[in-house]
Structures are given as structure tokens and as C-alpha cells.
Amino acid sequence: ADGGPGEQRESGIIARNDLILLGLIVVSLLAPNHLVQEGPYSRKVLVWLVATTIVAAYALRTKAREELRRWLEETWWFVRIIFPLLLLGVFIVGVIGAVLPKAWIETYMGGNGLLASFYATMLGSISYFATMTEAPFVHTLMGLGMGKGPAVALLLTGPGLSLPNWLAIGRVFGAKKAIVYVVTIVVLGSVSGWFVGNFILS
Known part of the structure; x- marks a missing residue:
């Protein structure tokens, strides 16, 4: 017997309507910066509004009311969690930018040398x-x-x-495995930064 919409959804990884909706969401996020690269910022906002309206219209046409309600609840949950962190992060970054001496950054992490990438990796590994x-x-x-x-x-x-x-890995898996993990990440990060800086983004 032919399966209904529910069975069609189960037969694949993602339903076609969901895939199209996901694509429209990605386009709505990327379109403002790619389509409007000059001129007032209001043009980007206008492009975003048009793209978002298309996303909303397609969602209303293809999604049940209960699905839309859950979608909005999940979106609001992420906004409540992420937005305060973003504001706090921007504030902390502003303070750091005002306090850190520029000469120190240029001396230890300027350029694309392997040692500079190592210092940056160590900063990331303890932060x-x-x-x-x-x-x-x-x-x-x-x-x-x-x-x-x-x-x-x-x-x-x-x-x-x-x-x-570091401490969590050492406690769960032991000191030796923690050391191997940390050294591996530091080495890979340093080499990757050096390679990208000199051969890809140079």
C-alpha cells in the first residue's frame, strides 16, 4: 500500500519540504551581505525582510500549526540563551581591546610565524x-x-x-591521556595556523 506523508518522511533523512525550508533560511541569512555590498545599511535590512517574508510564507504553507508553534518556541529559547551571552561577550571583548597593549599582541602574535601560532594556540587552550x-x-x-x-x-x-x-579530561580519562589530548590539539592548531597564514590567506 502507498504510504502517507508520515511514511514518506520516515523513508528519507529529511523531507523535501523541510530541505527547501532549510535552504530558504540559509538564503535569507546570506542574501543581505552578498546582494548588497555597497550603499546604506537599510538596503540589507530590506533584502533580509523580503527573504524572511518568503521563508514565513513557505513555512505557513507547508507546516502544521503545532510545528510552527514548536519552531517559534525553540527559536525564542535560543534567543533568550544566546543574546545575553553575546552582549556580555561583546562587553568583555571591548574591555580587553582597551586594556591589552597593542605592542604586546604585535610582538607575540603578529605575522604568520609558527611561534606566533603557537602562542595563539596556547592562549586558546587555557581560555x-x-x-x-x-x-x-x-x-x-x-x-x-x-x-x-x-x-x-x-x-x-x-x-x-x-x-x-584539561582538568575534566584528566579526571575522567587520566593524566596521560589528558596530556596527549592537549599536546595533540596544540600541535595541530599551531601547524594549521602557520599553514593557513602562509599558504592560504597570505
Whole structure:
């Protein structure tokens, strides 16, 4: 017997309507910056509003009311969690940008040398900040003279390693495995930052 919509959904990884909706959401997020690269910021807002209206219209047409309600609840939950962290992160980044001496950043993490990437990796390996605050933090350091390679090294290391992370891994898996993990991340981050800075973003 032919299956209904529920069975069609189960037969694949993702339903076609959901895939189209996901694509429209991605387009609505990328379109403003790609379509409007010059002129007043209001043009980007206008493009975003048009794209978001298309997303909303398609969602209303293809989704049940209960699904839309859950979607909005999940969206609001993320906004409540992420937005305060983002504001706090931007504030902390602003303070750091005003306090850190530019000469120090240029001396230790300027350029794209392997040692500069190593210093950036070590900074990322002991720091503990949320993903939402990491990008503004790295952007601030680049404004103070950090090279592109060390910036990549810091972005690679930060999410997977921190001082509390060291302690947690050591307690659960033992000191030897924790040391191997930390050394591996630091080495890979340093080499990746050096390679990207010298051969890809140079």
C-alpha cells in the first residue's frame, strides 16, 4: 500500500519540504551581505525582510500549526540563551581591546610565524569563553595586530580546549591521556595556523 506523508518522511533523512525550508533560511541569512555590498545599511535590512517574508510564507504553507508553534518556541529559547551571552561577550571583548597593549599582541602574535601560532594556540587552550564570544574576541585581537594565521589557530583551539577542559579530561580519562589530548590539539592548531597564514590567506 502507498504510504502517507508520515511514511514518506520516515523513508528519507529529511523531507523535501523541510530541505527547501532549510535552504530558504540559509538564503535569507546570506542574501543581505552578498546582494548588497555597497550603499546604506537599510538596503540589507530590506533584502533580509523580503527573504524572511518568503521563508514565513513557505513555512505557513507547508507546516502544521503545532510545528510552527514548536519552531517559534525553540527559536525564542535560543534567543533568550544566546543574546545575553553575546552582549556580555561583546562587553568583555571591548574591555580587553582597551586594556591589552597593542605592542604586546604585535610582538607575540603578529605575522604568520609558527611561534606566533603557537602562542595563539596556547592562549586558546587555557581560555574559557563561549563560541558566541570567541569570534568578537579574535576580531579584536586582529585589530590589535594579530596575524591571520594565529587568528585561525586561536579559532581552531578555543572550542575544543580550555583549562577546565584539561582538568575534566584528566579526571575522567587520566593524566596521560589528558596530556596527549592537549599536546595533540596544540600541535595541530599551531601547524594549521602557520599553514593557513602562509599558504592560504597570505
